[in-house]
Amino acid sequence: MTARRTGVFVCHCGTNIAATVDVKRVAVEMGQEEGVVFSKDYVYMCSDPGQSSVIKAIQDNQLDGVVISCCTPTLHEKTFRDVSTEAGLNPFRCEIANIREQCAWVHSNRDEATEKALKITTSAIRRVQNNEALTPIGVPVTRRAMVIGGGIAGIQASLDLANAGLDVVLVEKQPTLGGHMLQLSETFPTLDCSQCILSPKMVEVSKNKKIKLLTDAEVTEVSGFVGNFKVKVKQKAQYVDPELCKLCDDCTHVCPVVVPNEYDQGLTGRRAIFIPYAQAIPASFNLDEKSCLGLNPVVCGKCADVCEAQAINYDVKPKTYEEDVGAIVVATGFDLYGLENMGEYGMGKYEDVLDGLAFERLCSASGATGGHVLRPSDHKEPKEVVFIQCAGSRDPENHCAYCSKICCMYTAKHAMLYKHHVPDGQAYIFYIDIRSGGKGYEEFVQRGMEKDGTVYLRGRVSKVFEKDGKIKVMGVDTLAGRTIEIDADMVVLALAMQPSKGTADVAKTLKIGRDKDGFLAEAHPKLRPVESVTAGIFLAGAAQGPKDIPETVCQASAAAAKVIQLLSKEQLEHSPAVANVRLSHCTGCEMCVDACPYEAISLTGGGKAYVNEVLCEGCGTCQATCLRAAIDVKNITQLQIFDMINASIGG
Amino acid sequence: MVDIVNIRAHAKDLLEKGTVKMVLGYQRGTAGVLAEPAFITDAGQADHLVWDPTCVQNLALYLVNEKKAQSHQRDPDTRPIAIIAKGCDSRAVAVLLQERHFERKDVHVIGVSCGTLGVVDKNKLSKALNGRVATKVEPHGTDSFKVTTAEGFVDVAAADVLADRCLECACAYPAMHDVVFGEKHEDRGYPARFTALGQLEAKSEDERWAYWEGHFNRCLRCYACRSVCPMCYCPECVVDSIELMVDPTTSADEKANRIKWIERSAVASENSMYHLVRAIHLAGRCIDCAECERVCPVDIPIRMLNNKLEKEAKDMFGYEPGLDPELPSLVASFRDDDPNSFIR
Numbered sequence: 001m002t003a004r005r006t007g008v009f010v011c012h013c014g015t016n017i018a019a020t021v022d023v024k025r026v027a028v029e030m031g032q033e034e035g036v037v038f039s040k041d042y043v044y045m046c047s048d049p050g051q052s053s054v055i056k057a058i059q060d061n062q063l064d065g066v067v068i069s070c071c072t073p074t075l076h077e078k079t080f081r082d083v084s085t086e087a088g089l090n091p092f093r094c095e096i097a098n099i100r101e102q103c104a105w106v107h108s109n110r111d112e113a114t115e116k117a118l119k120i121t122t123s124a125i126r127r128v129q130n131n132e133a134l135t136p137i138g139v140p141v142t143r144r145a146m147v148i149g150g151g152i153a154g155i156q157a158s159l160d161l162a163n164a165g166l167d168v169v170l171v172e173k174q175p176t177l178g179g180h181m182l183q184l185s186e187t188f189p190t191l192d193c194s195q196c197i198l199s200p201k202m203v204e205v206s207k208n209k210k211i212k213l214l215t216d217a218e219v220t221e222v223s224g225f226v227g228n229f230k231v232k233v234k235q236k237a238q239y240v241d242p243e244l245c246k247l248c249d250d251c252t253h254v255c256p257v258v259v260p261n262e263y264d265q266g267l268t269g270r271r272a273i274f275i276p277y278a279q280a281i282p283a284s285f286n287l288d289e290k291s292c293l294g295l296n297p298v299v300c301g302k303c304a305d306v307c308e309a310q311a312i313n314y315d316v317k318p319k320t321y322e323e324d325v326g327a328i329v330v331a332t333g334f335d336l337y338g339l340e341n342m343g344e345y346g347m348g349k350y351e352d353v354l355d356g357l358a359f360e361r362l363c364s365a366s367g368a369t370g371g372h373v374l375r376p377s378d379h380k381e382p383k384e385v386v387f388i389q390c391a392g393s394r395d396p397e398n399h400c401a402y403c404s405k406i407c408c409m410y411t412a413k414h415a416m417l418y419k420h421h422v423p424d425g426q427a428y429i430f431y432i433d434i435r436s437g438g439k440g441y442e443e444f445v446q447r448g449m450e451k452d453g454t455v456y457l458r459g460r461v462s463k464v465f466e467k468d469g470k471i472k473v474m475g476v477d478t479l480a481g482r483t484i485e486i487d488a489d490m491v492v493l494a495l496a497m498q499p500s501k502g503t504a505d506v507a508k509t510l511k512i513g514r515d516k517d518g519f520l521a522e523a524h525p526k527l528r529p530v531e532s533v534t535a536g537i538f539l540a541g542a543a544q545g546p547k548d549i550p551e552t553v554c555q556a557s558a559a560a561a562k563v564i565q566l567l568s569k570e571q572l573e574h575s576p577a578v579a580n581v582r583l584s585h586c587t588g589c590e591m592c593v594d595a596c597p598y599e600a601i602s603l604t605g606g607g608k609a610y611v612n613e614v615l616c617e618g619c620g621t622c623q624a625t626c627l628r629a630a631i632d633v634k635n636i637t638q639l640q641i642f643d644m645i646n647a648s649i650g651g
Numbered sequence: 652m653v654d655i656v657n658i659r660a661h662a663k664d665l666l667e668k669g670t671v672k673m674v675l676g677y678q679r680g681t682a683g684v685l686a687e688p689a690f691i692t693d694a695g696q697a698d699h700l701v702w703d704p705t706c707v708q709n710l711a712l713y714l715v716n717e718k719k720a721q722s723h724q725r726d727p728d729t730r731p732i733a734i735i736a737k738g739c740d741s742r743a744v745a746v747l748l749q750e751r752h753f754e755r756k757d758v759h760v761i762g763v764s765c766g767t768l769g770v771v772d773k774n775k776l777s778k779a780l781n782g783r784v785a786t787k788v789e790p791h792g793t794d795s796f797k798v799t800t801a802e803g804f805v806d807v808a809a810a811d812v813l814a815d816r817c818l819e820c821a822c823a824y825p826a827m828h829d830v831v832f833g834e835k836h837e838d839r840g841y842p843a844r845f846t847a848l849g850q851l852e853a854k855s856e857d858e859r860w861a862y863w864e865g866h867f868n869r870c871l872r873c874y875a876c877r878s879v880c881p882m883c884y885c886p887e888c889v890v891d892s893i894e895l896m897v898d899p900t901t902s903a904d905e906k907a908n909r910i911k912w913i914e915r916s917a918v919a920s921e922n923s924m925y926h927l928v929r930a931i932h933l934a935g936r937c938i939d940c941a942e943c944e945r946v947c948p949v950d951i952p953i954r955m956l957n958n959k960l961e962k963e964a965k966d967m968f969g970y971e972p973g974l975d976p977e978l979p980s981l982v983a984s985f986r987d988d989d990p991n992s993f994i995r
Contacts (some may be wrong), residue, residue, distance in 0.1 A: 583898070589752070
């Protein structure tokens with residue numbers, strides 16, 4: 001059906017548009033376009049009087065299509081479609097002509113910008129005149145959520161969701177919950193013990209009947225759509241039954257294998273059967289199949305022999321779970337930028353050059369040295385320690401361009417903790433500048449300088465090397481304008497944070513985007529910070545960008561709130577602007593099937609393409625792929641595109 | 652060397668057993684030296700089959716036509732069709748399989764290797780013969796043809812009369828076949844692939860524009876290129892509909908609102924639009940059989956357009972059409988390791 005009574009509403013957006021585009025002229029000229037019966041301009045169309053005037057115009061003039069010439073549809077398309085509905089017009093007969101972001105803001109010549117605004121608006125008029133009146137598709141909701149990642153972000157999100165009455169599946173790759181936070185000793189700025197504040201939450205997760213915890217598990221496949229995802233989770237073989245394991249530790253005494261303990265950043269060793277931390281949840285020993293002497297055939301078997309509880313079974317197989325969930329929170333966390341990347345700082349070759357997490361393990365009472373700060377090389381107490389900030393951060397030429405945000409604070413904390421452990425020691429911190437924004441953060445840094453005598457040196461370290469049992473640090477103090485050489489006993493690098501290793505794979509599996517640095521991309525940097533670009537998938541924690549614990553917890557709760565909001569509905573509405581097959585032209589070549597990013601298209605028995613409207617997001621990839629013009633997206637059909645091109649080129 | 656006797660015996664055997672309903676091949680032509688397509692359904696006619704350097708046509712077109720015909724038959728014979736396919740033709744069959752035009756079981760590919768030779772270009776041949784008329788062309792050794800004329804035999808160097816595409820051919824041996832006749836020769840000693848294209852690309856933008864404008868100006872829009880192309884099987888051509896596809900599902904709106912991307916008139920602007928859109932629609936599908944160029948009555952070098960896109964696809968995406976029917980097609984595929992940095 002072709003609309004014959006179109007209304008055009010041109011917004012000034014204050015001076016945002018009006019300064020560059022002659023909005024009055026646009027309104028007048030559009031009023032003369034074919035099929036346009038009403039046209040006006042207004043200073044803020046999105047304001048309440050602006051919206052009311054649209055409603056009134058629709059009703060007074062029996063408009064059957066409206067074009068709002070204003071800002072981007074991502075901002076106000078919904079506003080004006082709601083306005084249309086209120087006025088009794090099908091919302092899909094309202095289109096936005098973007099004359100702000102795509103015109104006024106990017107041009108300076110008023111005449112040319114006005115010409116362009118005229119073309120943009122005309123093309124939207126041509127489009128709306130062939131828009132169908134559509135009805136949203138109703139989709140049922142699975143009131144269950146999945147959280148991927150069992151660090152503090154995942155724990156917080158899971159607890160919030162479970163406490164709101166939703167069933168939660170929490171998937172963690174490691175054998176225990178806790179993530180990196182469990183490795184930390186004390187946390188800034190209050191210096192409370194990390195494990196002491198985290199472990200109650202971990203216990204809460206394990207006790208909560210609403211939470212199904214899958215550790216040692218990874219998401220392998222996701223299908224479906226918002227409200228109705230189907231997720232396949234693969235869990236590694238659980239050779240030690242957590243229900244039966246009594247934590248007696250007999251097994252580790254007989255295990256003949258010793259490998260570096262990754263939970264202690266390799267500072268200590270562990271057995272092939274081990275428990276990552278005393279506080280581990282699930283509270284159970286684990287058998288690491290990679291380092292075990294051999295499970296198939298069983299070549300050792302000592303641990304099973306001594307296990308009185310008979311908790312060890314070598315014949316257990318990996319399990320695959322299929323979970324139906326309505327929403328997913330991704331909280332896959334961070335990893336440190338590897339020491340091996342820091343050529344100027346020894347590439348991880350020097351034992352006494354540590355990363356921040358290793359230093360945490362040295363300070364931690366449950367760590368490698370029982371809470372004594374000792375050099376890894378000779379187990380002596382280091383008397384001079386150099387901390388280097390921005391190791392790998394803020395260095396677009398060689399490493400990561402971004403600021404890792406938390407290093408200023410944790411380095412200040414490290415220096416402070418060091419001084420508490422070694423009162424006669426001296427801590428030096430090389431920094432570019434100190435970023436201590438946050439409640440109590442600046443005071444914390446000042447306290448380190450004043451009370452604990454931390455010496456801050458503004459400048460970069462050019463080289464670190466080992467000489468005569470010392471770590472020589474060559475740097476420059478740019479404030480004093482002199483070069484500095486320190487014979488340190490130990491060097492701690494505040495390495496950049498980067499998305500955890502699994503993040504890329506998870507993003508691919510879930511079909512969510514990543515930013516230029518590999519962190520998960522939020523839908524809008526300001527207004528939709530916990531949503532991914534894919535509906536129903538939310539982000540929390542350091543996988544989205546470097547952040548500290550308070551911020552992570554904040555974001556996790558925010559993501560949980562979004563999930564609760566989503567799953568509180570009985571039914572979801574799915575956009576009806578979906579792909580539509582012209583059966584007469586379809587040859588069944590399957591190109592659209594291959595091209596569809598949402599797996600929404602399949603071939604029917606008759607060899608024609610079929611669109612699952614619930615899966616289709618209306619992205620138009622199929623439309624662009626089809627050589628035969630046999631598939632169209634509703635309300636942006638080939639005919640409409642043709643009319644729009646003609647309008648744009650003045651045809 | 653391919654001995655036609657073996658091909659005939661194989662075709663006869665297939666037809667006698669009834670495993671195929673038809674053998675698509677070549678027979679002696681009635682107009683000039685070139686062989687013409689043969690549609691053999693009777694084992695007794697298998698002896699009409701010929702194989703020589705005049706078997707220029709890409710018979711894959713007839714698989715497409717047969718498929719179209721079948722869709723109108725009430726009780727179609729669904730047995731497979733056997734097709735005599737050169738290397739290039741077998742790639743066309745592979746692309747059609749990739750696009751699910753028919754299934755692998757519907758076709759029996761009788762591959763024939765072009766060896767170190769290929770097929771002749773009729774224009775080059777008459778030029779080489781200098782006025783004499785060829786009545787027969789046979790391979791002679793590895794690098795020349797023995798041409799029979801009314802005045803007697805002439806030996807012609809293959810490099811002088813081979814079709815342009817055969818000179819640059821990288822698939823003289825059929826990649827996909829059920830049975831194959833002839834041997835594989837790795838080094839054929841001709842120019843590398845895209846040599847002719849490279850010469851055209853080396854020209855300045857103005858020169859190239861003048862070159863194409865001159866050619867497009869002469870286009871009659873007879874659509875011979877489209878009709879002969881096995882990949883141009885769409886029920887309705889997007890860019891220029893001379894046959895509108897209307898069936899019971901076609902709505903009145905659709906009938907009323909046919910898009911006219913280009914005008915009917917055969918003028919340079921519309922002609923170039925037609926050729927460019929056709930070339931783009933053949934990207935990753937054209938297997939360089941060059942039939943479009945051969946049938947063009949005004950000698951537009953259409954092959955160069957398709958060649959250009961073939962080269963782009965190879966350079967940018969490492970994609971070569973017609974080698975693996977299982978691969979997704981170029982325009983529908985996406986690789987995580989795509990060299991374009993904007994994809995992540």
